Amino acid sequence: MKVKHILILAFILIVAGKSFSQQQIVYKQIDSIKLVMELHRPESMDFNKEYPAMVFFFGGGWNKGTIKQFEPHAKYFSKRGMVCFLVDYRVRERHHTTPIESLKDAKSAIRYIKEHASEFQIDTSKIVASGASAGGQLAAATALISDYNETSDDVSINCKPNALVLFNPAIDNGPAGVGYNKIGDAYKNFSPLHNIEKGAPPTILFLGTNDYLIPVETVKYYQTVMQKVGSTCELHLYEGKKHGFFNYNKFENYRDTIIHTDNFLVSLGYLDPESKVKIE
Template sequence: MEFRKIILTILGLFIFASSYSQEKQERLTKDVIYKVVNKDSLMLRLYFPDNFKKRKKYPTIVFFFGGGWNGGSISQFEDQSKYFASRGMVSVVVDYRVKNRQNTTPFESVKDAKSAMRYLKIHAKEFGINTKKMVASGGSAGGHLAAATSLLSGLNEITDDVSVSSKASALVLFNPVIDNSKEGYGYKRVGERYLEISPMHNITKGAPPTLFLLGSKDKHIPVSTAYLYKEKMEKVNRRCDVKIYEGQEHGFFNQWKKEGPKYFKITLLETDLFLQSLGYLKGKATL
């Protein structure tokens, strides 16, 4: 009889632990639809810090996946999101319209990115977001979108409340498509409208402090582009840290499943240090 009680107690504790673990997982992530356009429901996923409290305001980082505005998945920045959630940030990955799924152009992608930033700001209280410490980040075309949210004055969805700024407080750009002119990348997609959509051509006073991460052998983004961006930022007295990784190609920062986690960790650490310097993170990186 006593043995049966012990077994039942252990079983009860196991069920409780499993239930608590599942509840915690559900509590730490949340999927929401931030926009419905042309019958497409666009979602974003939030990763919350441990011991998340709604009444608190947390620094927030928002990731946009790459893929040339043609494809891609929110899973690209899943690992980075989980890491920064563990560091006490609300981390967000955003889905947006792309050519392969919705037959759209980069202009629609920009509109979606700006809509996502506005949605998060409007619901900041619900999600525990500190809108004064909000980072936009992304890789390649996603880096373009991150910069576009904060540098482009136009390309707003007609249904957006434009009284809410889509601007981030800081940018972390992984080999970003930053110049859409004939000398840059994406001109064939945007044509003579490049001045509307090219972050390089829309740097003004008040641009967010920026971390620019690039491989020296990137065939899409020359090293000279990174330093020209930095030069233009400094002309308006804005900070731009450029980090060049010798011998690395486009997308090097998330190729760790093929080549090991070296550059995944190095770029994650560099981002952590950058955010520490801005006062968004405290304590040592926990890689």
């Protein structure tokens, strides 16, 4: 093993203090608040190779939530050959913050990952942002929203991901959407639906037709606007399913959305179609 690679491995292990394949890393500190991301790596990695990455943001209305929500997804996609990150961010119940701070943290997380891409062995042209509900809004906003950057961030590092995987995302934050009561007129520069432009990354979107927060008409309109600007937006509707239908505890739905996501990432050239693994 080359000296450079030994040093990289030592850096990761020292920072994380955990097993090689799963670690927690502090990516940001605001006063006494330390924000972490949990890293899930493929068990066997070629130190001369770069890997695609997937960054997950939990749901919870920008009020609460846990990185454990997407742990099954991270375990699956790390087995498929991706470096996966479960990102903690500031929420109202724990940090007395607004959705604006949540978005700043999401952007900081992706910038941190890109800044340390060589240590993580990441191909920065193949970074996928994913999330559910408010976390889906954050994932989409890192790609579409130019405002709300942390003053301590190096904004020369582009925080935009290359693809999006969104589960019942709160993509409309306008007066008729989700979160307007928290951000008011800031929605004009916060809401993904209101800021879709040419160059928006390819997206796959999942929604249950009985979702009490996200109307089917909203995601269909989002898809229409994405297509108008020339971007891929693959939409999967689940008849009669409610908000959070895709979580691991609803295994058949979880499995189906994993299959569609896997096929989507294969279509982008991020995953090897011949290296499928069991969904469990």
